[in-house]
Amino acid sequence: MTGKNTFKNFAHALFIPTEDPSISVAQCSALSRLVPLMYFILVVNSWMLAASFWHQAPFWLTFYVSSGLTVVCGLRLAVWWRSQGKLLTPARAKRELRRLPIMTAILAVAFTSWAIALFPYGDEQAKGHVVFYLTISLISTMFCLIHGRYSALILAAIAGTSVVLFLLWQDSRTSYAIALNITLVTVASAIVIRIQSRDFIRMVNAQTRTAALSDENFILANLDSLTKLPNRRAFFSRLDVAYNQAERTNTRLALGVIDLDGFKPVNDLYGHTVGDRLLVEVATRLESSFCNDTLIFARLGGDEFAFIITDAADNDTLRKLGSEICAALGLPFVLPEATVQISGSIGVAVYPEMATSPAQLYEHADYALYHGKATQRGTAMLFSAQHEQKLNREARIEQTMKFANLDTELSVVFQPIVDMHSRKTLGFEALARWESPLIGNVSPTQFIPIAERAGIIGSLTRPLLRKALTAAATWPEGLRLSFNLSAHDLNTPENVLAVIAIIETGCFDPRRLDLEITETAFLHDFELVRQSIEMLRLMGCGVSLDDFGTGYSSFSRLHALPLTKIKIDRSFISGIDRNPTAYKIVKSLLALSRDMNLECIVEGVETHGEADALRTLGKVMAQGYFYSPPIAATAAADFACEGAAKKPSSHP
Ligand code: C2E
Ligand code: CA
Ligand code: CA
Secondary structure, three states, X not given: OOHHHHHHHHHHHHHOXXXXXXXXXXXXXXXXXXXXXXXXXXXXXXXXXXXXOOOOOOHHHHHHHHHHHHHHHHHHHHHHHHHOOOOOOHHHHHHHHHHHHXXXXXXXXXXXXXXXXXXXXXXXXXXXXHHHHHHHHHHHHHHHOOOOHHHHHHHHHHHHHHHHHHHHHHOOHHHHHHHXXXXXXXXXXXXXXXXXXXXXXXXXXXXXXXXXXXXXXXXXXXXXXXXXXXXXXXXXXXXXXXXXXXXXXXXXXXXXXXXXEOHHHHHHHHOHHHHHHHHHHHHHHHHHHHOEOOEEEEEEEOOEEEEEEEOOOOHHHHHHHXXXXXXXXXXXXEOOOOEEOOEEEEEEEEEOOOOOOHHHHHHHHHHHHHHHHHHOOOOEEEOOHHHHHHHHHHHHHHHHHHOOOHHHHEEEEEEEEEEOOOOOEEEEEEEEEEEEOOOEEEOHHHHHHHHHHHOOOHHHHHHHHHHHHHHHOOOOOOOEEEEEOOHHHOOOHHHHHHHHHHHHHOOOOHHHEEEEEOHHHHHOOHHHHHHHHHHHHHOOOEEEEEEEOOOOOXXXXXXXXXXXXXXXXXXXXXXXXXXXXXXXXXXXXXXXXXXXXXXXXXXXXXXXXXXXXXXOOOOOEEOOOOOOOOEEHXXXXXXXXXXXXXXXXXXX
């Protein structure tokens, strides 16, 4: 390396503030421990010098100027002191690192000029104190700025040069000698600082590279490799810090969980590369539009993002911010391969009113998200008192279910599936009922999702399937049985084998059995679910896609599955006789199912008008209160014989 290059590198290392965010954050947090000490030393040293000159220099110079400098230092000390242990964003770290050299330059000029201004008033001892003060303050402050090497060098340049020039101006042999000493010590200190600073940067980089082993305090170890946002681990450790801080300072802390609606179809349709690119774009959009000193985003995994807001505003402002984030995510993403549109749902919980621990804050935000997605996709939902009540009720259901005797407490009812034209009963759908001696009747819309989330759905599916098959075995030949499987019943080979074993040992012909699955099954491992369906098909069972139209599956994916029927969700059927759009949608869904060689059942037919409208769409099977509500197993065979035609149900 040439001498010129060495100088260039040296100058570069000293002058150019690092652009690496993780290093800026590490430097800034290291400085936040040393800079308060620096101000403290400066103030104490200055008052000691002022004391030496108390009756020699004018009062304004010893008292007022020292007081002014003390106030400025005190304010800066408070700023740095308060930043200790706080969440530090790369943007904020960079800002502080840019501000530090300016403050250093101003204070270096101020303190040096003040000390030199005192000099002429003092006796020999006091003059010696000035030189001592300048030297000791220079060296100690330089070392306190060790992690802000740019500032340390500015200090050396301004204060060091001023002191040396001042000493040379004194024109004595002693002052020349001291000037030489100070020059040497200052240059040596600059070199030591440079070496230390370089080692510090290397250490941060090394810790980043060995992310798994490195200290959690170093930001890069905690970045999501795809989006470069903090990852799940970093998010929860930051949450802990933010929570403690909110507790200490009595401030509000908000936690938001974001789930992308429609990400999966993009991934399915265009492949993982496009999916990954979309996630990166989402992260960039979130960061560039909303990130600030108090708001940090993270990627928790998959298409789930989250944010923490320290010093959070009131609930209305949070709702507004949530809606703005949803609106931003709803704008199209222009990717090289395609322009795609998704939306985001957000759940938010706030400390202190909505949670008493960091884990609960996250759980409650997640719960608000879960509910928001069920009721109003694409919006932001704040955890509320109603959510709290629901959560408690669900916890009670879950606990009761875990200790219940499911074999005796569960039962099955059967809802007829009829041919709309002939009114002939073609089969029945088995629907679960649970009567708990402790909490009474619980609806399957409540206990099935709870059992799924608690991972115990298998222990419900097994007795229900056995009971449904046993009841159906007594029906006349020709009647079919539909049984609902949960996604969890298909997503491991053990679970699907348990279902197969029950069907094989039951006395109902598997060829008369239809197993209903919903599109949520494909949110798990698609290939595994496809294999499970194939196994069921090999046994002769039919497989129906339930609640069709409410999910997000791409048709290419549906096509890849050996389905036999689709069941059009009742949300499309409700008011179909009065709603031309719903009519057109159902018409096209029927055409699509015919094209795909699939039979079709319309669900939730409630009125005469709906039944009449649906009949105009050709051959279709139907289910709904108009024909019959779910009925007891013992009544099913009679219902089938009498026929639905005789007495359409008046059930709501
Ligand atoms: P699903 O599979 O879509 O079942 C149809 C639901 O719609 C049933 O509710 C049925 O009583 C109701 N229904 C039928 N006709 C009408 C109508 O005309 N109007 C209205 N508004 N509703 C109608 P149910 O029995 O409360 O079951 C709710 C859900 O719970 C089921 O929806 C299914 O997802 C789940 N479920 C029920 N039994 C089982 C089961 O044994 N296993 C699993 N995994 N899930 C089950
Ligand atoms: Ca069903
Ligand atoms: Ca359904």
